[in-house]
Amino acid sequence: MARNLSVLEVLLIIFFLTILALDIFLMLLVLGNPSGRSFVPECPDIPESERIDCVPGHVVTENVCRWVYKCCWKPVTHTGAPRCFFPRNWGYKVGKRQNDTTGFTAKLKRLPTPSLFGYDVPDALFAADYQTSNRFHFKITDMDSKRYEVTLENIDLLDRTPKTSNLNYHVEVINEPFSFKIIRTSNKRILLDTSIGPLQFAHQYLQLSFRLPSTSVYGLGEHVHQQYLHNLTWKTWPIFTRDATPTEGMINLYGAHTFFLCLEDTSGSSFGVFLLNSDAMEVILQPAPAITYRTIGGILDFYVFLGNTPEQVVQEYLELIGRPFLPPYWSLGFQLSRRNYGGINGLRKVVDRNRGAGIPYDVQYSDIDYMEGGKDFTIDKEAFPRLEDFAKDLHGQGMKYVIMMHPGILNDSKYQPYETGSEKRVWIWQDNEFAIGQGYPGLTVFPDFSNPVCIEWWREQISEFHKTLEFDGVWIVSCYSR
Known part of the structure; x- marks a missing residue:
């Protein structure tokens, strides 16, 4: 049975x-x-x-x-x-190529391979630009459709190397399947080799892999890394900014840093790679050693920096993106901040307690609860009467005062910042009208800081408000909306 x-x-x-x-x-x-x-x-x-x-x-x-x-x-x-x-015969092949003294372009045709995610780009353009003797720029774009490209304001196009004989690198291109190598001129070392994996270029999926000369890889973020030297045993790091408390693990944090540095050998020779792309992405490290960038939009816009030392590579990188702001000396001291001190009296008590305890104390903050109804450039006169006197008292004790603001302006024609901003059309647009979201003060519009007129408007608002409240710095926080 x-x-x-x-x-x-x-x-x-x-x-x-x-x-x-x-x-x-x-x-x-x-x-x-x-x-x-x-x-x-x-x-x-x-x-x-x-x-x-x-x-x-x-x-x-x-x-x-x-x-x-x-x-x-x-x-x-x-x-x-x-x-x-992936097999070895996947990706694109090179068609027509044009050379000039500062670089070259190559048309790419997608090979007849299956589609992984659909909407593959059939015709792409590889543009190589010898920007300086130590900086190589290349990007891969869609030949038939305009895609979003991040602008980089700090590039000095006059600082270019017109002759390839002065370059500390040279580039070799393989026609089919398309790949290329970036080689250090002095010792013929291959720094980057994309033949380890195929180029993927679809509407919402872009991927490029690089074989590396060593396992000494640093950078990428923002995450809580347990050590500076990366572990290359099949690690995937996401890069998409979010307001999260730093914690152990591979979660996204506040900033996006798509740059990594590779130390080639014990001599100190190094190079760096930077992807100029603002879409959500992830970076995969594997023991080949190799690195793969995957992103869901935009274009593949890379910069490669060569140096005799890691410091020189970082200098090359900062020359491109802009050097860090030199902070004032007082900003390196002890600073105190929180939400809701309980009005002006609670704020004064906190300052007095810390000074009475002899704590070295340089900067006091006010969060957005000092505002009237969460509106920028206003003061809640009931909860924070004579806040301007409090700022002067801090200055009299050798301290500094920082206030918080958020880039969300109340959508109200009776509100002066909204009125002047609307006249100058400084807000972000959506569907031929001002984009409106829900922020701290209610329905808000959002300044478009990519617009020079908006930057000047913002500067005017800050300067005018400073005449009322003598703050020493502004912390511009996120304006949450839905």
């Missing part, structure tokens, strides 16, 4: 049959797709450490990997390494 199957056994059988049916369905889709049948992946014996994941973020079976995605499959010894990885 046959025994009855347990509930677990029944569930396992159902699960197995479901997976089998899904595999058969996907294979039928591929067999009905002529382009899928025509592509034959080239899968040489690629070392585990050099594999580039073909289906990032997904767990697939061998059949789905081979027959649906047309990628390579091989079991792994490390759980972080991909089983399903």
Whole structure:
């Protein structure tokens, strides 16, 4: 007499049959797709450490990997390494190329390979620019459609190297599949080699991988890194800013830093790579050693910096993006800030207690509760009467006073900052009208700080308010909206 199957056994059988049916369905889709049948992946014996994941973020079976995605499959010894990885004949090929004294351009045509996420860009343009003897700029754009590009205001286009003989690097391009190498001229060392993985350029998925000359990689963020030197054992770092408390783990924090530095050897020779892209992205480090950038929009806009030391690389990087603001000496001292001190009396008591305890105390803050109804450039006269006298008292004790503001202006025609800002049309636009969101004071509009007129308007508002309240600094905080 046959025994009855347990509930677990029944569930396992159902699960197995479901997976089998899904595999058969996907294979039928591929067999009905002529382009899928025509592509034959080239899968040489690629070392585990050099594999580039073909289906990032997904767990697939061998059949789905081979027959649906047309990628390579091989079991792994490390759980972080991909089983399903790109073949060598994926990506783009080089068409027409044009050279000049400051760089070259190359038209790229997508190879007839399966689409991973749809909406692939069929024709791309690779533009190489020899900007200085130690700085190489390249970007990959869509030839047929305009995509968002981040502007960089600090680039000095006059500081260029007109002759390739003066460069400390040279670039080699492989035509099919498209890849390139950046090589240090002095010792012929390959600094970056994109042949380790294919270029991916779709509407909402862009990817480029680089083989590196050493495992000494630093940078990327913003996260809580447990050490300066990166661990390259299949680590994925997300980069998309969020207002989060610093904590251990690989979560996103307040800033976005898409720059990394690689120390080539013990001599100190180094180089850095910076991706100018503001979309959400992630960076994958693997033991090849190699690094992969993935982003969901914009273009691939890279800068490469060479130096004889790490310090020189950082100097090259800062020359491009702008050097840090030199803070005033007093800002390095002890500062005190919180929300809701309980009005002017509570604020004065905090200052008196700290000074009475002999605590070195340089700066006192006021959060947005000093404002009238959460409106910038106003003072709540009931909760903070004669706040201007409090600021003068701090100055009399050798202290500084910093106030908080938020870039959200109340949408009210009777509110002077809104009135003047609207006259100068300094707000962010949406659908041919001012974009409106929900901020601290209520319905708000948002200054467009990419507009020079807006910057001047903001400066005027700050200067005028300073005549009423003599603050020493402004902390511009996020204006949360929904």
